Amino acid sequence: MTKTLIATTALIGALTGPLVSTAMAETIGISIPAATHGWAGALNYHAKRTVEMMKETHPDMDFVLTTTPDSGRQVSDLEDMVATRGIDALVVLPFESEPLTGPIKRIAESGVWVTVVDRGLAQEGIENLYVAGDNTSFGETAGDYFAQNLAQGDKVVVMRGIPSTVDNERVAGFEAALEGSGIDVVAMDHGNWNRDTAFTLMQDYLSRFPQIDAVWAADDDQAVGALAAISQAGREDEMIVVGGAGMKEMVERISNNDKTVPVDVTYPPAMISTAIEMTVLGLTSDAPLGGSFVISSELITPDNAADFYFEDSPY
Amino acid sequence: MSAVNTAPSSAPILALSGVTRSFGPIEILHGVDFALRPGEIHALIGENGAGKSTTMKILGGYLDPTTGEVTCDGQSVRFVNSDAAEDKGIVMIHQEFNLAEDLAVDQNVFLGRELRRGWRLDHKAMRSRTADLLTRLQCRVDPAAKVNRISVPDKQMVEIAKALSRDLRVLIMDEPTAVLTERECEILFTQIERLRAEGVAILYTSHKLGEIKRICDRVTVLRDGTMVKSAPVADITEEQMAAAMVGRDLSDLYPAKPVAGPDTVLEVENLSVPGVVSGANLVLKRGEVLGIGGLIGAGRTELAEAIAGLRPRHGTVRLLGHDLPAGLVQAAVEAGLAYLTEDRKGAGLLLDKGLRENLTLPLLHKFGKIMIDRKAEEAALDKAISDFAIRAPQRSMRVGDLSGGNQQKLLLAKTLLSDPQVVIIDEPTRGIDIGTKQQIYALIADLAEQGRSVIVISSEMPELIGLASRVVVMHGGKIAGELEGDQVAEGAIVRLAMGLGEHQEEAVA
Amino acid sequence: MTMATAVKTQSQGRRLDLQVIGPIIALIALILIGMALNSNFLSYANITNVLARSAFIGIIAVGMTFVITAGGLDLSVGSMAAFVAGLMILVMNVLTDTMGVTLPVILLGIALALIAGVIAGLINGLLITKVGIEAFIVTLGTMGIYRSLITWLADGGTLSLGFEMRELYRPVYYGGIMGISWPIIAFVVIAILGEVVMRHTAFGRHCAAIGSNERVARYSSIAVLKVRLATYVLLGLLVGFAVVMYVPRLGSASASTGLLWELEAIAAVIIGGTLLKGGFGRIWGTVVGVLILSLIGNILNLTDFVSPYLNGAIQGVVIVLAVVLQRKSAADR
Structure with a gap:
């Protein structure tokens, strides 16, 4: 199932409006990771924005938003929500799959509506609704672009993120897309989705390889660091950099036809909005709603860049 | 037995x-x-x-x-x-x-x-x-x-x-x-x-x-x-x-007692340290060696530390006519009062540092303006080694490796480096051999001879009797009595120290 | 320790030598390994990169050496750096609106970073000296506070300097004189000043005395609390200075800025031979420690020698080895 986020949001916005009066006083709990890096920051931004919006359209509904720095704290948060706030629905982006599966399963079994966002649980069929980005498609999209735009024998360096399932899926997708293209991946190291780490990593790549034709930074924060190192070395014209997620700054560069940053790959943090809105809809309407919404990654090009630019987003 | x-x-x-x-x-x-x-x-x-x-x-x-x-x-x-x-x-x-x-x-x-x-x-x-x-x-x-x-x-x-x-x-x-x-x-x-x-x-x-x-x-x-x-x-x-x-005769362990001058150098009035010392009064004359006796725990060290600004206190301490602020060691040292601690290893010397660093520590600002003048420091150490007869196998050795007697001599040199008018020496010879004792006693007498005033706190009765011309005895945080001249004798000191002097109280250890 | 088996005393001379040579041997070994593994290792660009990127941690670690030597600790420096950087960017962006893209904006930004660093250090220092809370707890607390504040300032995202302002400020990191970039020059100057202050001034001596035995220091009429406070303020100032060098590099600050800098700085200080319990510190050792840490990362990036998953393990092994090398005979005592 592939949808663009904007379309979904518009659709639900239109649907939820008239349903206000029929709803009873319900509480929705939302638990997401703390804003420790750019993408999570944007996730927080969109979650808060959506909660504000929902409060206006559904004055009788309560929202409990918690952000957590680790799995352990997330479990406690969930327990608190159930025990002290008596939530009717839960929107959760699990910090890690395995440790959160049990606690979320128990909450689901107690009759609470559960929407899982982005990171799937270790066991299938627990949640009522699953909204996620597609990490494999994220890697594939970048890989496909490289396969189509680079020549055989061109050299690519890869910056991976924090070692995790997300990172593994992305890299697997990327490698699968490159297979048979004759493009040479010369190095892969972890930039930990951190600008500073990416900067030093790129500096060292530049010292190490006289020829680099493309950098898959796999994340826009990493791309920022890599670009700074490339411009320090004065090698902007030798290579292209493809990041990921759709950061404002990157989208801007693409729409300005920047030669070093020709495209970007989306992994929209606004998926949390979709999840919250659909959960509200699920609670308020009698229409059966559920299943799995996987939002595929898209390639941002100078042609469609305008659609991905959010003026007031922090990211 | x-x-x-x-x-x-x-x-x-x-x-x-x-x-x-x-x-x-x-x-x-x-x-x-x-x-x-x-x-x-x-x-x-x-x-x-x-x-x-x-x-x-x-x-x-x-x-x-x-x-x-x-x-x-x-x-x-x-x-x-x-x-x-x-x-x-x-x-x-x-x-x-x-x-x-x-x-x-x-x-x-x-x-x-x-x-x-x-x-x-x-x-x-x-x-x-x-x-x-x-x-x-x-x-x-x-x-x-x-x-x-x-x-x-x-x-x-x-x-x-x-x-x-x-x-x-x-x-x-x-x-x-x-x-x-x-x-x-x-x-x-x-x-x-x-x-x-x-x-x-x-x-x-x-x-x-x-x-x-x-x-x-x-x-x-x-x-x-x-x-x-x-x-x-x-x-x-x-x-x-x-x-x-x-290896030599030690008949003259104690030097002749110095004679105190007429003018008062240090006055302590109604000094109290909450819980340990209450209402202590002291007067110290120029060129005098005053002893403070009493049992361990009677408040002797606390009194001395309060005078030296190392402890919070109530009451006045007047040195050469000027009031010393409470709780400020630096002010006391600058005004010319120095205290030599009884706890040589815990509070007196940095055991893991060398002789030079220890000697000049309290007076570093006198050695060079911004940068420390190492030559001046070495010269000061030379002088201290010869003045105090410190025997150190190597100049660069850690002070912790010196013998107790040489540590004590170094501590004395360090305390006297600021050229104080009043020196309070707490247990001058604890854990020290008899030869070094004799040297330290001679040093104390010399200080008084030079017109400085010395307070000696000691648990060793012969030391108080042999050094001090006047002895103040403490008991239970109070000054129990004062002995002068011929009164300075073991029996009288013990009686006061046990609280049997002016106050007829039971002895409390 | 108290009941510890007293093992036979060994001769003292060798211990001192190893203490001096230990970190240098480790550094030389790393350089040799780097040369063997990659021919570009000694290239001008790579050396410049490594030295310049060491500058932030290095400048902070110089301050940390004083704090640790005086028996203290500061865990907040990484968060503090992030917060000061965020504040600096925010204020410079606001100033740009009224004053335009001009040099005074940069100067004001620099002044602000230094002042903010001093204030942050002062807060740590006052809580530790006047209120009397353990340094570990105080700075653990402020570490969390500054990290949250930067996240809040950036609204969870990234604070970025305006594009034109970034271009104007950029030379402070990327520029230099005679082919030596400014961060390297700043690092060298601060390290030399630090070494002089540590070895040749009363302040340095007092730090060592306090760390060695606080009571002895107090009885030696050293203003213990003032000196302690001064070490934290100095560290804060140097954090501010590091930020002044850091901001022009990427022109941004986020919640992940300066992450784990405090541990890197502390590790560098200890690798350099400064005692964690205080009482002895040496700045040149800290500089060597910082370079060792930077070189490990650099060499791992320049080679496929080990799985990138094991980078942390390699770093850990080198840190422990560098310390073992200099403490070995100390343990024999």
Whole structure:
């Protein structure tokens, strides 16, 4: 199932409006990771924005938003929500799959509506609704672009993120897309989705390889660091950099036809909005709603860049 | 308590024969023969640096001899470490106790040899066995008390209990009475004599020759790493012991008492330190040596520290007509008052630093403007070494490796570096040999001679009597009385110290 | 320790030598390994990169050496750096609106970073000296506070300097004189000053005395609390200075800025031979420590020698080895 986020949001916005009066006083709990890096920051931004919006359209509904720095704290948060706030629905982006599966399963079994966002649980069929980005498609999209735009024998360096399932899926997708293209991946190291780490990593790549034709930074924060190192070395014209997620700054560069940053790959943090809105809809309407919404990654090009630019987003 | 028991002729448990020990190129011990027999208290005396510590460490398994032989029960042995020695029942009690301050008494007694019940610790057994041991020592400390909460003599008892908890055959005691009051010493002596009766061989070191005369059976004197005398205590007088240690006659241990001038230098009015000192008044004249006596815990050190600005206080301290602010050491030093702490190692010197760094520490701002003038520092050290006759094998060595006497001389040099008008010296000769004592006494008299004023705090009665022309005695945080001229005598001081003087109170230890 | 088996005393001389040589041996070994594994290792660009990126941690570690030598600790420096950087960017962006893209904006930004660093250090220092809370707890607390504040300032995202302002400020990191970039020059100058202050001034001596035995220092009429406070303020100032060098590099600050800098700085100080319990510190050792840490990362990036998953393990092994090398004979005592 592939949808663009904007379309979904518009659709639900239109649907939820008239349903206000029929709803009873319900509480929705939302638990997401703390804003420790750019993408999570944007996730927080969109979650808060959506909660504000929902409060206006559904004055009788309560929202409990918690952000957590680790799995352990997330479990406690969930327990608190159930025990002290008596939530009717839960929107959760699990910090890690395995440790959160049990606690979320128990909450689901107690009759609470559960929407899982982005990171799937270790066991299938627990949640009522699953909204996620597609990490494999994220890697594939970048890989496909490289396969189509680079020549055989061109050299690519890869910056991976924090070692995790997300990172593994992305890299697997990327490698699968490159297979048979004759493009040479010369190095892969972890930039930990951190600008500073990416900067030093790129500096060292530049010292190490006289020829680099493309950098898959796999994340826009990493791309920022890599670009700074490339411009320090004065090698902007030798290579292209493809990041990921759709950061404002990157989208801007693409729409300005920047030669070093020709495209970007989306992994929209606004998926949390979709999840919250659909959960509200699920609670308020009698229409059966559920299943799995996987939002595929898209390639941002100078042609469609305008659609991905959010003026007031922090990211 | 007789001085001499039966002269034991039994075979020695632990003995050294022809033992030498070198540190690097320097030989510290030159062929020492020494034997510890069961049921005998053997005193080892000598000046600081004479080689006592080294001898004890070799006996206790802490050091190997360079040449020569250690025999245990007639067999030549070489201990791998102190644990190996302890397994043979040889235990050394250090001057600085080897106790874990944050653990309870019973935990300390069984530290490293905890009693177990299966895989769990048997707390109950350890507690009751500790209680038994302490009862044996007539020590009323609660086995569950934390060591940092009990008194110094009690800590010593805990150390002895620790030694007793294993099969004790040889007990090596490094100046056990240095930190004890006279009454506490009596308890210790009773215990030592009981251990002797049980057949333990005891090595005892002390700078207090009177003690040795009283409780030891045999005395061995070391001087500069050589055994100069070994005799039954009955056959040797204190004077002979001292002469053997120093190698010269010590008839004039105390210099002539200086005469105080007419003008007042320091006035202390109604000084109180909450909980320790209340309403103390003092007057100090120019060129005077004033003694402060009293039991440990009577508030002497606290009074001195309050005067020196090291403790918060109420009341006035006037130095040369100017009030000193409370709680500001720097102000006191600048105004010309210096305090020499009784706690040489804990508060006096940085043991892991060199002589130079220690000497100039309080007065660094006088050595160079922004950068420290190292040449000036070295010059100051040269002067201190010659003025105070400090004997340091190397200038760059750590102060912690100096002997106690040389540490004390360095501390004196450090305290006097600021050229103070008033010097308060707390326990000037604690743990120091008699030769160095004599030098320090002469120094104190010199200071007064130069027109400075000195306050000497001391637990050693002869020291107060020999040095001070006027003695103030404290009891229970108050000044119990003042003695001058001929009144300065042991009986009068003790009476006041026990609270029997002007106030007819019960003695509180 | 108290009941510890007293093992035979060894001769003292060797220990000192190893203490001096230990970190240098480790550094030389790393350089040799780097040369063997990659021919570009000694290239001008790579050396410049490594030195310049060491500058932030290095400048902070110089301050940390004083704090640790005086028996203290500061865990907040990484978060503090992030917060100061965020504040600096925010204020410079606001100033740009009224004053335009001009030099005074940069100067004001620099002044602000230094002042903010001093204030942050002062807060740590006052809580530790006047209120009397353990340094570990105080700075653990402020570490969390600054990290949250930067996240809040950036609204969870990234604070970025305006594009034109970034271009104007950029030379402070990327520029230099005679081919040596400014961060390297700043690092060298601060390290030399630090070494002089530590070894040749009363302040340095007092730090060592306090760390060695606070009571002795107090009894030696040293203003213990003032000196302690000064070490934290100095560290804060140097954090501010590091930020002044850091901001022009990427022109941004986020919640992940300066992450784990405090541990890197502390590790560098200890590798360099400064005692964690205080009482002895040496700045040149800290500089060597910083370079060792930077070189490990650099060499791992320049080679495929080990799985990138094991980078942390390699770093850990080198840190422990460098310290073991100098403490080995100390343990024999």
